[in-house]
Amino acid sequence: MLKIYHSPGTRAFRVIWVCEELSVPYEIVPVNFAADYRATPEWRAMNPVGKVPVMTEGEMVMFESCAMMQYVLDRHGGGRLQPTTDDATYAHYLQWCWFAEATFARPLGEIVNHRREFKPELDDVVAEMKSRATACVGALDAAVADRPYLLGGTLSAADLSICYTMRGYRRMVTEELPANVKAYFDRVTALPSYERAVQADADTAARLKG
Numbered sequence: 001m002l003k004i005y006h007s008p009g010t011r012a013f014r015v016i017w018v019c020e021e022l023s024v025p026y027e028i029v030p031v032n033f034a035a036d037y038r039a040t041p042e043w044r045a046m047n048p049v050g051k052v053p054v055m056t057e058g059e060m061v062m063f064e065s066c067a068m069m070q071y072v073l074d075r076h077g078g079g080r081l082q083p084t085t086d087d088a089t090y091a092h093y094l095q096w097c098w099f100a101e102a103t104f105a106r107p108l109g110e111i112v113n114h115r116r117e118f119k120p121e122l123d124d125v126v127a128e129m130k131s132r133a134t135a136c137v138g139a140l141d142a143a144v145a146d147r148p149y150l151l152g153g154t155l156s157a158a159d160l161s162i163c164y165t166m167r168g169y170r171r172m173v174t175e176e177l178p179a180n181v182k183a184y185f186d187r188v189t190a191l192p193s194y195e196r197a198v199q200a201d202a203d204t205a206a207r208l209k210g
């Protein structure tokens with residue numbers, strides 16, 4: 001059984017969403033997001049830089065949410081939610097999967113880290129990060145101008161990963177999205193698996209409180 005170590009609102013959301021979309025069984029282990037817990041030797045043994053998430057399966061322990069997502073697809077997806085390597089869309093599948101975390105989530109993460117470390121926050125730094133994230137939304141708007149999903153007519157895990165990051169963009173930068181991206185985000189988050197992932201996230205929060 002996959003175990004997903006998750007703190008509410010954080011990046012395991014994309015892995016949980018993929019599991020829900022694929023109907024792959026998993027268990028959530030709620031993680032206290034407090035910095036002092038993440039600095040403990042117990043947690044550092046799971047994630048050596050003290051971040052979340054972590055995923056395990058049997059003896060296997062891994063971190064990095066997009067790698068976790070890919071593991072679930074390759075081991076448990078049965079070919080769903082991703083093109084094969086000889087498919088014409090394969091290169092762009094990889095591109096958008098990496099873009100979701102390495103380029104789009106990065107400035108958003110910097111805003112979170114900056115706000116945690118600098119009080120008061122430095123407005124110029126936050127504005128620069130918001131503008132970098134907005135450039136990513138512009139790229140996505142162009143990419144989905146003529147298609148329902150990033151790869152064309154077929155939903156893939158890249159869409160779930162990007163739309164997880166888009167949640168952060170809407171929370172941290174602006175709810176307002178350009179027209180194509182808005183229609184795309186609404187389409188992908190209309191999946192019943194999205195509601196189940198939102199519920200799993202809320203249940204994790206309740207477990208940590210209770």
Ligand SMILES: N[C@@H](CCC(=O)N[C@@H](CS)C(=O)NCC(=O)O)C(=O)O
Nearest residue numbers: 010011050051052053064065066101
């Ligand atoms: N690239 C990593 C990023 C992990 C990450 O930054 N996680 C955030 C929560 S979503 C975190 O633990 N932040 C705490 C910190 O950086 O101190 C991934 O995708 O798993």
